Amino acid sequence: MAIRPILSTLRRHKTTALLVVLEIALTCAIVCNAVFLVTQRIERINMPSGVAEHELIQVALADIGAKPDEHARTLTDLAALRAIPGVTHVSSVNQIPFGRSSSNNGIKLDPKQNKTTLNATNYFGEDIAQTMGVQLIAGRLLQPADYVTVKEASKAFKEGKFEGLPHVTVITEAMAQRLYPGESALGKTLWIGSQVPLQVVGVVKYLVRPSIWNDAEAQYSMMMPMQVESNQYLIRTAPEQRTRVLAAALEALKKNNPHRIFWQKRTWDEARRSFFDSDRAMTGLLIGVCVALLVVTALGIVGLGSFWVAQRRRQIGVRRALGATRGHILRYFQTENFLLATIGIVLGMVLAYGINLFLMVHYELPRLPAIYFPVGALALWLIGQAAVLGPALRAAAVPPVVATRSV
Numbered sequence: 001m002a003i004r005p006i007l008s009t010l011r012r013h014k015t016t017a018l019l020v021v022l023e024i025a026l027t028c029a030i031v032c033n034a035v036f037l038v039t040q041r042i043e044r045i046n047m048p049s050g051v052a053e054h055e056l057i058q059v060a061l062a063d064i065g066a067k068p069d070e071h072a073r074t075l076t077d078l079a080a081l082r083a084i085p086g087v088t089h090v091s092s093v094n095q096i097p098f099g100r101s102s103s104n105n106g107i108k109l110d111p112k113q114n115k116t117t118l119n120a121t122n123y124f125g126e127d128i129a130q131t132m133g134v135q136l137i138a139g140r141l142l143q144p145a146d147y148v149t150v151k152e153a154s155k156a157f158k159e160g161k162f163e164g165l166p167h168v169t170v171i172t173e174a175m176a177q178r179l180y181p182g183e184s185a186l187g188k189t190l191w192i193g194s195q196v197p198l199q200v201v202g203v204v205k206y207l208v209r210p211s212i213w214n215d216a217e218a219q220y221s222m223m224m225p226m227q228v229e230s231n232q233y234l235i236r237t238a239p240e241q242r243t244r245v246l247a248a249a250l251e252a253l254k255k256n257n258p259h260r261i262f263w264q265k266r267t268w269d270e271a272r273r274s275f276f277d278s279d280r281a282m283t284g285l286l287i288g289v290c291v292a293l294l295v296v297t298a299l300g301i302v303g304l305g306s307f308w309v310a311q312r313r314r315q316i317g318v319r320r321a322l323g324a325t326r327g328h329i330l331r332y333f334q335t336e337n338f339l340l341a342t343i344g345i346v347l348g349m350v351l352a353y354g355i356n357l358f359l360m361v362h363y364e365l366p367r368l369p370a371i372y373f374p375v376g377a378l379a380l381w382l383i384g385q386a387a388v389l390g391p392a393l394r395a396a397a398v399p400p401v402v403a404t405r406s407v
Helices: 004-011 014-045 070-082 128-132 150-159 173-179 239-256 268-275 277-311 313-321 326-363 372-396 400-405
Strands: 056-063 087-092 104-108 118-124 136-139 168-172 189-192 196-204 221-224 232-237 260-267
Touching (some): 014 277, 014 326, 056 239, 070 087, 070 239, 087 128, 118 173, 260 268, 268 277, 277 313, 277 326, 277 372
Parallel strands (some): 168 196
Antiparallel strands (some): 056 232, 056 260, 087 232, 104 189, 168 221
């Protein structure tokens, strides 16, 4: 198929050709970035938590009126929960993964550092590692002899008596690699601020943060041996027993103290689903935008293709009279559309790169991978060729005599 006659025709229809090119360019730029954002959201939604997701129950309470002795009440609650048939582990915790609010500290490798090396979240609670079901990959988990109470730790910190503070910690693999790249973290000492040294005794595969503001730091978590008198309990049981155990847990806690309300009573699956509701909504919105743009672009190509066929009936008739076959006419329109799509895609890739740079600078998104450009180009080429096929077939079906008489 000769390109020169096609270019000559397009020069006589500059406005129409420009509209097609701009439409394809804009679609290419938006769809490439939108698909990338969708991929990022899906990866975020499916990020590993590191816990026994289908075995956990969260129960959170709030007191009404005067509070009894918190430590004694917590021990009574834990004993009641452990007595429920089917419960394997229970822990009073300060926070849970994907819990939206979190307790964090700056971590240093040397107490004399001016700036912290990273920010990590701190999980407290006796038996918390076993309750959450984290995967140990090096060292050991926290043991009963390691634990101190939060009150003891606070008092010791104020008085400068470090023997009353926790001395060991378990961290995640991501945090270990960030702090000690290429080295084993076991036995190393890290500092919370400049005053609290902790020896790393264990490394777990994953343990996601409660509140995630940067996906790259989502696994910067540590477990510290501190018992907490909280109003939040994490219960582990078999997946099929969670409904029964949850009902029994609520009944047991009410029996211990009826003057409390439950502001959270759910499985951990429900907690995770709730945490990512906005991400799923954004993913659906972006997918809808992509589909809408592709449909509008395809309809635009169909409409302009049909317009061109109607405008060039005489030209088609002359070519058919001179011996052009239906295949020639079909290939002519498809080649013409391919050229316009190619120009639009090239412009769209430049625009897509510019949009990605803007998002990187202002919203800290990662760079758009190069693979999205050829994939996006191929998709738009296929859509363009499919969209122009109908008008091209109608043009090829015009008999020479009808075409020449319709002038």
